[in-house]
Amino acid sequence: MFAIRFHGRGGQGAKTAGRILGTAAFLGGWTAQDSPLYGAERRGAPVSAYTRIARGPIRERGVITRPDLVVVADDTLIRDPVARVLDGVHQNTVLFVNTASSSEQLRTHDALPGRISTLDVTGLVLKAMGKVGSLSAPLGAVAGRMLGLTRRSLTQALTQELEDLRLPAAVIEANHAVALSCYEAVTPVPVAETVDAISEPARLWSPVYEPPTKGTAMISASGNTPLRKTGDWRTLRPVLVPKKCNGCFLCFAYCPEAAISMADGDKPVIDYDHCKGCMLCVEECPTAALVAVRETSAPQAEAQVKVKGETAKQG
Secondary structure, X not given: OEEEEEEEEOOOOHHHXXXXXXXXXXXXXXXXXXXXXXXXXXXXXXXXXXEEEEOOOOOOOOOOXXXXXXXXXXXXXXXXXXXOOOOOOOOOOEEEEEOOOOHHHHHHHHOOOOEEEEEOHHHHHHHHHOOOOOOHHHHHHHHHHHOOOOHHHHHHHHHHHHHHOOOOHHHHHHHHHHHHHHHHHOOOOOOOOOOOOOOOXXXXXXXXXXXXXXXXXXXXXXXXXXXXXXXXXXXXXXXXXXXXXXXXXXXXXXXXXXXXXXXXXXEEEEOOOOOOOOOHHHHHOOOOOEEEEEOOOOOOOOOEEEEOOEEEEOO
């Protein structure tokens, strides 16, 4: 398997470069996987993208911590501690940098590990297109050349990915031309293939389901505000019709004030000192075991309320 990591700045096309490479590899008969990591997700901020290609199944997922090939869209990222370009780079990693400097200059000035290849992609794009927008097409082509992908698969991938972005035909043609010129101009450094770190399928684990009461906040005491009882806010109060209750716990789960607890037998008990009468429990009760009763100012701790022929205790 080859693990490729792209580093760029927002707007330079690191994400699309990874997609172009993955699509080109797929069209060439490989298994491919690509995923971006946007970070701050704004123009100019460091971003990264990850592509894995292999001849067989790819069992790894997530970020690439030990890359075989690193493609850097902007040499200023090397000295940016937020970009973390050199994380996991080892002596066998191939490092491609878009820069006007030579690989010897980078190795001397920046003490870069691994094997280095450079090309002034930005200069070639400026010469060909008169301005610098996204570098996704040439960066994807350079990565493909490093990995030995064919011009044909790269050309097909460029067409497919750029058309998906709904770019004008003239823009797609210009990107084709500059990408293929970078494909030919870059000095390829052979990338060493690594073994998939996961050689056997992971064991499957059966989840253990906890009861809905576990980990849920409940009001069991008045805390430091004994005089602030939100039960004074109600105009309606929820009242239980016990015979209709099937103990489904939905009222307990939906109560935004955690004013409902579950008694033995899975029957809800309502803390009327803190129930503010939002009636969510009444709305969500599937058996209509909770009904809305108009609140009165007089205490009715043991009042009996007649509801549709059923007797419910209020209090």
